[in-house]
Amino acid sequence: MTYQEIVAAVKDLCKDADLGDYKKHLAVEVAITGEGEGVFYIEAKDGKVNVEPYNYNDRDVRLTASADNFIAIASGKMDPVDAFFKKKLHIDGSIDKALEFKKIVEKVKK
Numbered sequence: 001m002t003y004q005e006i007v008a009a010v011k012d013l014c015k016d017a018d019l020g021d022y023k024k025h026l027a028v029e030v031a032i033t034g035e036g037e038g039v040f041y042i043e044a045k046d047g048k049v050n051v052e053p054y055n056y057n058d059r060d061v062r063l064t065a066s067a068d069n070f071i072a073i074a075s076g077k078m079d080p081v082d083a084f085f086k087k088k089l090h091i092d093g094s095i096d097k098a099l100e101f102k103k104i105v106e107k108v109k110k
Contacts, residue, residue: 003038006067007053010042013074014049017108022047028101029059036067044104061093061101076109 001009010030026044041056042049065073069088072078080102083089091098 001036001067003032003036004053006032006036006038006071007040007051009071010040010074011051013071014042014051014108017049019044019047019049019104019107022104022107024100026097026100026104027056027059028097029056029062030070031062031064032067032070033064034066042101049104049108059093060097061091063098063101064090064092074105074108076105080105 022044023046024044028042029039030042031039038053039055040051040053041059042051043056063070065083065088069078069083073080073083073089078088080089080098084091084098
């Protein structure tokens with residue numbers, strides 16, 4: 001998978017996401033390692049999810065994973081907590097914000 005394909009796949013997963021009453025702001029920078037290496041961000045704001053192919057300097061948390069593992073997490077096929085403990089997902093920043101990202105993934109996959 002290329003970097004562009006990874007970003008497009010995550011955008012597609014999030015395109016119809018409705019976070020409903022989610023009024024917080026969460027900025028997650030995602031660093032893909034290995035094939036398709038690159039950085040993009042996922043932002044939850046005003047009940048919507050935005051995915052853009054840029055780094056996010058004022059991020060709440062940075063998640064690092066391979067493309068396959070991150071796509072599995074974003075699609076709800078892999079639990080982010082399990083991925084973290086199995087060292088398939090690395091977290092840099094607030095663990096609380098990473099857990100909040102897990103809640104957003106759960107809402108997106110519905």
